[in-house]
Amino acid sequence: MSTGQPGPRWRNWSGTVGCRPAQLLAPTTEDEVVAAVRAAGERGSPVRPVGSGHSFNALACTDGLLLDLSRYRGVLAVDAAAGEVTVLGGTTLGELAEALDRRGLALANLGTLAEQSVAGAISTGNHGSGLAHAPLSAQVVRLRLVTADGRVRTLDADREPEVFRCARTALGTLGVLSTVTLRCVPQFNLRVSYRTEPLDTVLDGFADWAAEADHVAFSWLPWQERAGLRALRVTAAPRTRDAVRRRYATTIDEVRCGLIGLAGRADTRAVPWLKGRRWRSTRPAVEYVDASHRVFTFPQPVRFLALEHALPLEATPDALRALRRTLRRAGAYSPYSVLVRVGAGDDSPLSPAYGRRTGYVNLTVPRTAGQVELLRAIEPVLRDHGGRPHWGKAHTATAEVLAPRYREWALFQRVRATLDPDGVFASDYTDRVLGPVRPARAPTVVSAQAGPDPAVAVGDGG
Template identity: 65%
Template sequence: MSPSAPRASWRNWSGTARCTPRRVLRPVGEDAIVDAVTTAARLGLGIRAAGTGHSFNQLSVTDGLLVDLTRHTGVESVDRTAPSVTVRSGTRLGELAAVLRRAGLALPDLGTLAEQTVGGAVATGNHGTGLSFGPLSSLVTALRLVTADGTVHRLDAAKDPELFHCARTSVGALGLVSSLTLRCVPAFNLEVRQSAAPLEAVLRDFSGWAASAEHVSLSWLPWRRDVGIRTAERTAAPPTPRARLRRYSTTAQELCCGVTGLAGRGSATAVPALSRALSLPVPGPATYVDVSDRVFTFPQPVRFIALEHALPLERTPDALRELGGALRRAGQYSPYSVLVRVGAADEDSPLSPAYGRATGYVNLTVPRSAGQVELLRVVEHVMRAHGGRPHWGKAHTATAEVLAPRYPRWADFQRVRARVDPEGRFAGDYAVRLLGPVGARERAGAA
C-alpha cells in the first residue's frame, strides 16, 4: 500500500464498532494466513481477525493489520465414521450445517445465528441451549493455529493440550485459527413445542424446568408476569408441512421489534403498549417438526445490539427476579424479550463463560438508540452482581480487573498467551482492556 493510497475502513454488523486499519488482508488458504502474520511482523503491526462482524463490541478493531477471514471458507473433509467435520474458520455456520445435512450429519446444538463464522463463534463462546450441551467450542476436537511467529500448530487434546484448550475460546488473543475439526452426530429432526407459564412458577423450579427437555428456552417481556417457553426434543417424525413458516415467524417478530424500537425512541415507557399494538399472529402449527439446524437458527435482518451474561445455573432465578425490579425502577423496556437459555459446564477451556459450572444464559437485545443502549447498563449491573461472566462477543463494559476473579484458570490462559505471543502481536487495545497486557500476570508474580 502506497503512503498516499486511501486506507480501507471496516465496521461490524451492528455498526457499533469501526476502524481504519493500516492494512486489510483477505487470505484464502492457510499459507496466505501465515503470510499475513509474517507481513504484520515485518511491518511491526498488531493483528486482529474479523469474520462477519457479529460481535457487538470492539473485539476486531485495530489500527494495524486486520485479517478478514470471510473468504477463507469451505469444508475440508467429512468423516462419517468418527463422525466429525474439518472446516475452514471463515465458513459460516449455516453453510456448514447445509453441507453436514447433505452428508447425513449435524452439529448436536447451535445458537440462533447461522451467519456467523465458525471460527468467530468458537472463539467467543457461542452456544445453543440444553443442559446436556456445552458451548460450540466444546465440540472442537482439533484445530490449526497460526501464532505470532508464523508457526502452524496442529493441536488436539494429545498435542499440546494446554494450548489446545486455551485456543478453543481465545477471543483471537493467541493467533489466527486456520481450520477446526468438530464432533458431529447423525442428522436428526426436532419436535418443537411452544407454551406459556407464569414466570414465578418457572423460577421456583428453575432446575426442573431447565432439565424438562433436551433444548429449552424462555422469552420474557419484563412488564408481563408470564413467559413464552420453547422446548425441542429429537424425533423420528418427518418435518411438518409449513414448518418453515415458524422459523420465519421469528424473523417477522424481530422486524416488529425493530419497528417498535423506532416508534418508541421518543418515549421508552411507551414500548409495552407499542409492542402489543404491533405484535403479529404466529403462522403455522404450535407444535411442529423440522430438521435440527432450521429449528436452532433463523434469519436476523434487523440490526441491533445485544448483551448476554453466563450465570451459575442456581443463581439465574434470583437474577431474573432482580432484573425485573431494576427495569421497572428504570422505567424503560426493550421491545425485545429477555431470552434465557441453559447449558452444561465447560471443563476444559479456561476462558469459556461456562467454565466449571452449569450455566444459565441471560440475553437482552435492544435497538441501536442511545436510550436503549443505556438500558444495557441496568442489566449488566444486575448480571454482574449474580456472578455473571459477559459473552465475549456481546456488549459489556467489563475489564480485566473485573473478569480475572470470575475465571478460576485466568492465570493459565495468561501463561499460554505469553508463550505464543510474547510481543503482544494479537493484543489490540480492546484485547488489552479485556485481558490485560501480555505477560502482566507473570511480571507481577516475578516482582
C-alpha cells in the same frame, strides 16, 4: 489474496463499532494467512482476525492489519464414521450445517444465527441451549493455529493439551484459527413446542424446566407476567409440512420489534404501550417438526445490540427476579424479549461456561441511546449474580473485573505470553478485557501435565 488499500473503514454487523485498519487483507489459503502474519510481525504491526463481524463490541478492531477470514471458507473433510468434520475458519455455521445435512450429519447444537464464522463463534464462546450441551468450542477436537511467529501448530487433547484448551476460547489473541475439526452427529429432527406460563412459576421450578427437553429457552417481556417457553425434543418423526412457514415466525417477530424500536426511540417507557398491553406473538401454539439446524437458527435481518451474561445455573432465577425489579422500577423497556437459555459446563479457561452449568440471560435492544442505557442498567444486576459476559456481546467489564471470575485466567495469560510475547494479536480492546500481554521473565513452559480443576465437569448437564 485481495489486498485492500490502507485505511478502509470497517464496521461490525451491528454498525455500533468500527475502525480504520492500516491494512485489510482477505487471505484464501493457509499460506497467505501465514505470510500475512509473518509480514505484520516483521514490521511490528498488530493483527486482528475477523470472521463475519457479528460481535457487538470492538473485539476485531485494530489500527494495524485486519485479517478478514470471510473468503477463507469451505468444508475440507467429513469423516462420518468418526463423527468429525474439518472446515476452514471463515466457513459460516450455516454453510457447515447445510454441508453436513447433505451427508446425513449435523452439529449437535447451534445458537440462533447461521451467518457467523466457525472460528469467530468458537473464539467467543458461542452457544445454543440445552443442559447437555456446552458451547460450540467444546465440540472442537483439533485445530490448526497460526501463531505470531508464523508457525502453524496442530493442537488437540494430546498435542499441547493446555494450549488446545486455551485456544478453544481465545478471542483471536493466541493466533489465527486456520482449520477447525468439530464433532458431528447423525442428522436429526426436532419437535418444537411452545406454551406460556407465569414467569414466577418458571423461576420457582427453574431446574425442572431447564431439564425438561433436549433444548429449552424462554422469552419474556419484563412488563408482563407470563413468559413464552420453547422446548425442542429430538424426534424420529418426519418434517411437518408447515415447517418452512413456522421457521419465519421468529424473524417476523424481530422485524416487528425493530419497527417498535424505531417508533419508541424517543422514550423507552412507551414501549409496552406501543406493543399493546396484550402483545400477541406470531409464534404458533402448535407443534411442528423440522431438521435440527433449521429449528436452531433463523434469519435476523434487523440490526440491533445485545448484552448476554453466563450465570451459574442456580443463580439464574434470582438474577431474573432482580432484573425484573430493576426494569420495572425504571419503567424502561426494550421491545425485544429477555431471552433465557441454559447450557453445560466447559473446560476451556476463558469459556463463559467454564466449570459450571450455566443459565444465559440475554437482552437485545434497538441501537438508540435510551435503549443502550437499559443495557447499562441490567449489567450490574447480572454481574452481581456471578455473571460472566459473553465475549462477543456488549459489556463494560475490564480485566480486573473478569480475572477473578475465571479460575484458570492465569494459565490463559501464560499461554498467551508464550505464544505471543510481543502482543501481535493485541488491541486496545483486548488490553481492556484481558490486560496487556505480560511476557514471562523466565521462559514459560506450558505444562502438558496441568489440567482443569477436577471439579470442572465438561458436558456436566447430561
